[in-house]
Structures are given as structure tokens and as C-alpha cells.
Amino acid sequence: xxxxxxxxxxxxxxxxxxxxxxxxxxxxxxxxxxxxxxxxxxxxxxxxxxxxxxxxxxxxxxxxxxxxxxxxxxxxxxxxxxxxxxxxxxxxxxxxxxxxxxxxxxxxxxxxxxxxxxxxxxxxxxxxxxxxxxxxxxxxxxxxxxxxxxxxxxxxxxxxxxxxxxxxxxxxxxxxxxxxxxxxxxxxxxxxxxxxxxxxxxxxxxxxxxxxxxxxxxxxxxxxxxxxxxxxxxxxxxxxxxxxxxxx
Numbered sequence: 617x618x619x620x621x622x623x624x625x626x627x628x629x630x631x632x633x634x635x636x637x638x639x640x641x642x643x644x645x646x647x648x649x650x651x652x653x654x655x656x657x658x659x660x661x662x663x664x665x666x667x668x669x670x671x672x673x674x675x676x677x678x679x680x681x682x683x684x685x686x687x688x689x690x691x692x693x694x695x696x697x698x699x700x701x702x703x704x705x706x707x708x709x710x711x712x713x714x715x716x717x718x719x720x721x722x723x724x725x726x727x728x729x730x731x732x733x734x735x736x737x738x739x740x741x742x743x744x745x746x747x748x749x750x751x752x753x754x755x756x757x758x759x760x761x762x763x764x765x766x767x768x769x770x771x772x773x774x775x776x777x778x779x780x781x782x783x784x785x786x787x788x789x790x791x792x793x794x795x796x797x798x799x800x801x802x803x804x805x806x807x808x809x810x811x812x813x814x815x816x817x818x819x820x821x822x823x824x825x826x827x828x829x830x831x832x833x834x835x836x837x838x839x840x841x842x843x844x845x846x847x848x849x850x851x852x853x854x855x856x857x858x859x860x861x862x863x864x
Contacts, residue, residue: 618832620673621858622650624802624839628847629654637666644670646852652837653698654678654706657690660697667699675835676702676774676800678744682730683708692737702799703734704774706744714759715752724766731771742772742799747810750783758785764797772799775834777827782810788823791830800835801827803858814840816850818857825861 623643625632631639643651650673653663667674677700681691695703705727713719731741749760760780764773775798780787791798805820806812817824817838828836838854840847 618835620650621648622652622837623648623851624652624837626654627840640666640670642848644672647855650675652676656694656698657681660694664698674698674700676700676704678704678706680706680708688733692739695739696737701739702742703739704742704744711748714749720759720762721766724763727771728768731768740770742774744774745776746779747783750780750785764794773797774800776802778804781808788826788830798831798834800837801831802839803836804839813842813844817854
């Protein structure tokens with residue numbers, strides 16, 4: 617399994633809001649060595665200092681501000697400060713754009729333009745899906761697959777495996793078809809209902825083993841959008857399960 621195994625910090629957003637440094641320390645104590653932040657402009661210098669002290673890397677970062685700010689330059693500067701070379705657009709493109717070829721072309725043009733600006737800062741741009749990029753099927757293909765064909769080769773995908781499944785995709789097949797375009801995975805589990813709370817990885821209905829086998833070189837990032845149990849305990853159980861898969 618590719619290292620490092622990371623955590624999307626949105627999972628523990630309430631703990632981060634109350635005590636960022638303490639939350640990062642708990643993640644490090646569980647054994648995770650990487651995190652994926654979701655707001656690079658929030659004290660990037662302080663975040664980098666704490667992460668370095670804990671031995672935590674930031675291989676990839678979410679930055680929705682890239683499509684919400686008129687000038688993305690300061691966002692790229694913050695990403696550089698935090699220390700990531702991979703930046704993800706996780707939202708901000710209208711859902712309806714993924715229902716037609718013209719809309720998908722607009723989304724690709726936006727991402728390709730941002731990718732050129734990202735490259736000027738030494739950053740590679742990626743896109744993260746939800747269900748609405750998978751539900752529309754155009755000429756037998758998911759909208760996300762059509763988007764991938766229109767993206768500059770420099771733009772990668774971070775596949776949220778759970779939302780892809782809820783969008784109707786056969787996730788292992790989708791990963792095989794997208795191939796090296798996928799640089800990172802959101803590994804999550806649950807009941808496969810849109811409103812159901814997520815579970816520790818391995819405790820739900822996702823075919824985790826097959827998913828990981830279909831993208832052997834992609835970064836693994838654990839995320840729970842919601843959870844009815846203690847989030848840090850669920851993260852620890854997720855890490856234990858994924859490590860057991862690796863050693864099996």
C-alpha cells in the first residue's frame with residue numbers, strides 16, 4: 617500500500633476548530649503520518665510548524681477557494697507555505713454543468729486554466745468528485761469520465777470512492793478505466809445511503825480491497841464525512857484495517 621496513509625482533516629473539523637494542534641497530535645498518536653487539510657489559507661505558517669514538529673507531511677491539500685476567489689495567487693502561496701505540491705478543487709463547479717457535454721467542457725476549461733496558474737507556483741492541480749459527477753450518464757459513460765478526457769494531462773483526479781459508488785459507479789472498474797489519471801483516493805465506508813453516517817473503513821458495504829487493488833499507486837486518504845461513534849476511534853480502526861489489508 618502506498619505511503620503515507622493520510623487523513624482528510626474535514627473528518628475532525630470540529631476538533632480542529634476547537635484545538636487544531638491537539639487534534640493533529642491525536643492523529644499523529646494514532647500512527648498517521650500524513651494529513652489533507654481543507655483550508656490552506658487559515659494560518660499556513662502555524663499549520664506547517666505544527667505538522668513539522670509532529671512529523672506529519674501534507675502530500676495533498678483541498679482548496680475550494682481556488683474557484684471562489686477572483687485571484688487565486690494568494691491561495692497558491694498558502695499551499696506553498698503549507699508544503700504541498702498537489703492541490704485539489706473539491707467543489708465550486710455547478711452541479712448542473714455535469715449534466716451536459718457543454719457543461720462538462722466548461723468545467724474542463726476552468727480546471728485547465730487553473731492548472732496553468734498552479735504550475736507557475738510549482739503545484740499540480742487535481743479535482744475531487746462527489747456523486748453529481750457520476751450520476752449523469754452520457755452515451756453510456758459517467759460525466760466524470762468525459763471530464764477526464766477533456767482535462768489537460770497535468771490535471772489529476774482524487775476519486776472519492778464512496779461518493780462515486782453512491783453516484784452509481786462500479787468503483788473498481790471506474791478506477792481501472794481512469795488509470796494513472798487518479799493520483800489519490802478518499803477511502804471511506806458506510807451503509808451506502810446518502811444520508812447515513814459513515815463507518816470505520818472495513819465496517820461498511822464498500823468493496824475496499826477491490827478498490828485499493830484497482831489503484832495500487834494512488835495515495836490513500838481516510839475520510840469520514842460524519843460518524844455516530846468517536847471519530848478518532850473510527851480513524852484508528854480504519855488505519856488498523858488498512859494496515860491489515862496491506863500485510864495480508
